[in-house]
Amino acid sequence: MVLWTGEKIGNSAGGSLADYLGDGIFKSTDNGVTWTQLNSTSNENVFNPGPFNYVWRLALDKSNSSQDEIYAAVVGGILKSVDGGTTWITVLGDSLTGDNTDVIVTSTGIVYSTLSSDANSNPGIWRSTTGDKSSWTNITPGGWPTNYNRTVLSAAPSDENVVYFFSQTPGAGNSGHSLWKYTSGTWENRSSSIPNDFDTQGSYDQFIAVKPNDSEVIFIGGIDLVRSENGFLNNSTNTIIGGTGSGPLGDYPNHFPDQHKVFFDLTNPSIMFSSNDGGVFRTDDNLAGTVTWTELNNNYVTTQFYGFAIDYASTSKIVTGGMQDRGNFFVNPDNSNNWIVMDDFGIDGAYHAISSNRTFYYFSFQNGGLLRAKFTDTGVKSNFAEINPQNATGQTFVNPYTMAKPEAAIQVGQEWITQM
Numbered sequence: 001m002v003l004w005t006g007e008k009i010g011n012s013a014g015g016s017l018a019d020y021l022g023d024g025i026f027k028s029t030d031n032g033v034t035w036t037q038l039n040s041t042s043n044e045n046v047f048n049p050g051p052f053n054y055v056w057r058l059a060l061d062k063s064n065s066s067q068d069e070i071y072a073a074v075v076g077g078i079l080k081s082v083d084g085g086t087t088w089i090t091v092l093g094d095s096l097t098g099d100n101t102d103v104i105v106t107s108t109g110i111v112y113s114t115l116s117s118d119a120n121s122n123p124g125i126w127r128s129t130t131g132d133k134s135s136w137t138n139i140t141p142g143g144w145p146t147n148y149n150r151t152v153l154s155a156a157p158s159d160e161n162v163v164y165f166f167s168q169t170p171g172a173g174n175s176g177h178s179l180w181k182y183t184s185g186t187w188e189n190r191s192s193s194i195p196n197d198f199d200t201q202g203s204y205d206q207f208i209a210v211k212p213n214d215s216e217v218i219f220i221g222g223i224d225l226v227r228s229e230n231g232f233l234n235n236s237t238n239t240i241i242g243g244t245g246s247g248p249l250g251d252y253p254n255h256f257p258d259q260h261k262v263f264f265d266l267t268n269p270s271i272m273f274s275s276n277d278g279g280v281f282r283t284d285d286n287l288a289g290t291v292t293w294t295e296l297n298n299n300y301v302t303t304q305f306y307g308f309a310i311d312y313a314s315t316s317k318i319v320t321g322g323m324q325d326r327g328n329f330f331v332n333p334d335n336s337n338n339w340i341v342m343d344d345f346g347i348d349g350a351y352h353a354i355s356s357n358r359t360f361y362y363f364s365f366q367n368g369g370l371l372r373a374k375f376t377d378t379g380v381k382s383n384f385a386e387i388n389p390q391n392a393t394g395q396t397f398v399n400p401y402t403m404a405k406p407e408a409a410i411q412v413g414q415e416w417i418t419q420m
Helices: none
Strands: 002-004 025-027 055-060 070-074 077-081 089-093 101-105 111-115 124-128 151-156 159-168 177-183 186-189 207-210 218-221 225-228 239-242 259-264 272-276 279-283 305-309 319-323 327-332 336-341 349-354 361-365 369-375 381-386 409-412 415-418
Touching: 055 101, 070 101, 070 111, 077 101, 077 111, 089 111, 101 151, 111 151, 111 159, 159 207, 207 259, 218 259, 319 361, 327 349, 327 361
Parallel strands: 151 207, 305 349
Antiparallel strands: 002 025, 055 070, 070 077, 077 089, 101 111, 111 124, 151 159, 159 177, 177 186, 207 218, 218 225, 225 239, 259 272, 272 279, 305 319, 319 327, 319 349, 327 336, 349 361, 361 369, 369 381, 381 415, 409 415
């Protein structure tokens, strides 16, 4: 079992040298109970990131019974090890330029890889029967867009001659994305069947997966999780089965936006696990007309605070904070350890302040929206208001459900006061 780290794009660190550097690759030989970092992948020099500070994917060659063969898709290239990660060689690209790469290995040892168009060495789509440095064939199809960023791929387990390539292609394809099917050397462009307005947020949340027992049942992830039952031959079977939808926070019921991966049960391909910004979810029937999800985040919680606040004028233990993707929250440990939602938007919470003795609570959300409210020490809310400065540009108080000012609101001076 192996674990890779690092996030090159889509993170919130926008300054120079502020990317989320990973710490290489970790290996477990006891099913994840303990982990050991591969020394060959360690790099503590944040001013000179190495290839293993950003690892897109690892792929094992299970057909090689005599060696521990593994591939790493890193920034700018594909690396290969035949000794379980003790040593590595670059077999494609230069491991220096080109942000986006991907690699898979079929059960028979065929290796497919992709390098984005900004790579100085070997951009495009590649195939190899051995994965050795001199064995690669460029199979990029004619008509493939000139500008392509992240390209992810998936081979059909039921027919490994079928491989799908799903790419973020600004200005080309549909909604800036392209999808091609490769079958034994023949290409089909199926980009026109990508849903309109499909969004991977600059490829931050992007994947493609093929149902193990049916090469035509395809799942693609962006903000939403979309299923096709005909390999996106046309859009007649396109169905949103996760992400945004009709849930309590504007999401698909018991699911969450920003998709990163799906995995299938080894014995029942109808059972599927979905990972996204909300955690891990399971369905027992991924072909249902309405897919039902069960959240599996049992005693497992992760989040990212953009900011938090306390009352400096008192000894109160109350803390408020804004969380990525989760909104704004309030907790009073003297009353309960449960966090209370301060707004019902389900979008990014941001920075907070608490006035002396908790007269007012100030909090914000993405793109500069500013809010103010009163809360009792048990978290009961009143006087909820938007307080953006008059004539401010950019964000105004918009109900994320309807993209309009809420009906149950009145304007008082510079403020919209919601009746809650």
